[in-house]
Amino acid sequence: MTTVPFDPELAAALTVISEQLPPVITPEMIVPMRQGAALAPVTDDDLRRDGRFTVEERAVPGLDGDPDVTLLICRPTAATGTLGCVYHTHGGGMIIGDNRTGIGEMLDLAERFNLVVVSVEYRLAPETPHPGPVNDCYAGLLWTAKNAADLGFDPDRLLVAGGSAGGGLAAALALMARDLDGPALRGQLLIYPMLDDRNDTTSSVQMEGLGVWDRGSNRTGWTALLGEAAGGPDVSPYAAPARAGDLSGLPPAFIDVGSAETFRDEDVAYASRIWQAGGQAELHVWPGGFHGFDVMVPSAALSQDARAARVRWLDRLLGS
Amino acid sequence: MKDLAVRLAALDADASAAVQVIAYSDGLVEAGAGLQSIVRGAAVLSGCPARLDDTARRVHIRMRPDGVAAPDPAPVSPDWPHLDLGTAGLWLERDGGPGPVDAMVLERAASAARTVLDRTRGRAPVADDPAMVELLIDSSAAPESRLRAARLLGLSGTASVLVTYAGEVALLTSGTEPPLIRGGLGPAVPVLDLPSSWQAARVAVRFSAAGTDDDPGDLLVRHDELGSLAVLVAVPDPGSVPDVRVLEQAAASTPWLPTTLHAVTTSSSLRAAAALLRLHHSTLQDRVTQASHLLGWNLREPHGLLRARLALTLRHLHRSTAA
Secondary structure, three states: OOOOOOOHHHHHHHHHHHHHOOOOOOHHHHHHHHHOOOEOOOOHHHHHOOOOEEEEEEEEOOHHHOOOEEEEEEEEOOOOOOOEEEEEEOOOOOOOOOOOOOHHHHHHHHHHHOEEEEEEEOOOOOOOOOOHHHHHHHHHHHHHHHOHHHHOOOHHHEEEEEEOHHHHHHHHHHHHHHHOOOOOOOEEEEEOOOOOOOOOOHHHHHOOOOOOOOHHHHHHHHHHHHHHHOOOOOOOOOOOHHHOOOOOOOOOEEEEEEOOOOOHHHHHHHHHHHHHOOOOEEEEEEOOOOOOHHHHOOOOHHHHHHHHHHHHHHHHHHOO | OOOEOOOHHHOOOOHHHHHHHHHHHHHHHHOOOOHHHHHHHHHHHHOOOEEEEEOOOOEEEEEOOOOOEOOOOOOOOOOOOEEEEOOEEEEEOOOOOOOOOHHHHHHHHHHHHHHHHHHHHHHOOOOOOHHHHHHHOOOOOOHHHHHHHHHHOOOOOEEEEEEEOOOOEEEEEOOOOOOOOOEEEOOOEEHHHHHHHHHHHHHHHHOOOOOOOOOOOOOEEEHHHHHHHHHHHHOOOHHHOHHHHHHHHHHHHOOOHHHHHHHHHHOOOHHHHHHHHOOOHHHHHHHHHHHHHHHOOOOOOHHHHHHHHHHHHHHHHHHHHHO
16 A cells, blocks of 8 residues: 655654654563653653742542542643643553653643643553553543642633543543533643554554554554453443544544554544534644654654644634 | 654764764655755754855755744854855854764755755756856867856756857756847757757847847747748858848838838738737738839738748848848
């Protein structure tokens, strides 16, 4: 099958990236990746940004007797007026990462839009299969919404956000909040979200063995979360939001994805189905983008445009 | 899969950094990246602002190390690491001595930029350094010298030679519109064939006209469009051809004759010729009758029109020889 070419700047960076991160992540690589330097460590000092944020970690009750969930809470110190809150679910294919993964862009948005950042430390697969991870996320969301006054934000300005697996989790939180009479959400920021365990779209086949987080890696992630059930008939939409039969009544969604990655077609389909259900979604497909391009090659023109589009969406969503 | 510690910006002065600079730069060239991406790459890899200036082409690209475009009209500093690219220059805005990978970044970026400039310059008007142009149209000069001259002029692909009526020679890259001056244009040819384009342009310019009432015709003549008429350039003394002499004599006493003949011989009908001359149809009919009488052949017949066309053409050749 013909592949989609990468953007020139991203293609050049990929030659460097591939040396450290192969396109195919196999199950045997999960443990070494967690131990290695695959994820950039983020220190408390990084989070404080020269005093512009206060940083605190809080343990809050898990769902239905699950263990406590740790929330990383970063509050902007200079903010005036009404604060909002971005509840962040980190990426990492359900198998790696922690609540500081991908926090940089959330802090950027927080500074710009006066948001408290709450990032959840959910348990990872395969040690914790579905529904453990998403339940941890939901427990943290419930606590965050309930404690809005304490945290100092307006509960009307609470949104969920995440990239990759975190985007899938954020989408699942929106579904759960709708179905379980959970907190009202202002929006869902789904950054190249991982939505569909079936892993059989044209884009996933087309880009197999190429770029970042290819079809094989995706299989590794979904199998870790769902085991044998992955791709089968009985997968919960809270694990794989693409499985949801009804996408109506959801908060406005922002969805972006690269045209040269596994998730392209499932993300485009999700946006289309939200519109078909009468919902609001903004969809950006960045030409020649591989998975996570904006984070791995932040300087590229395409990355700058992708970040700017998210900012513009929040501008409209939060009415600032 | 976010926040991987693969940050191009985090390069150190070790061997792997050098390898990454090379891999990244080669990747840009392979992917056909443009100048913006190349300058951005130089800024990101070196960790300081990078700029490419080409005053001749009015290009100014400046990128910050975070990849954001930040044009700055301030002049470059002589202390900055710098590489020359013909009319363009590439700078890393680093004060206080070069960084560990600066030299390699500059070299790689310059090489990539040169590739792009070579590719895109074909669309820009060509610089006309007379010595270089002279070399390019000289078939006796070594091909290597001519290719080098072409490179220095930023020529690639095909070009054609323009010879002006005043005798100047200029090069036009393919797709460039020639200026509105009297001259002859040779065919578009590969760089090494420019001497033949020059020969053709020298032929074509002799068929050009002043575009006045006394000397009507095309200011700029393309050799490609002359067809068989081009062989007339070999006529030894066109002014002495009887039809041309008759035409000269008649034109001396009848100022409207040259324009009328030009219009009648180059239009598809008398009506079209009348429109061109802004005459009433019947007025032109009268003139054609009178012109046939003055010349001594019938302008209402195709053969008569051909004689008139040839006489006019030979008259151009006669006049351009005299000039």
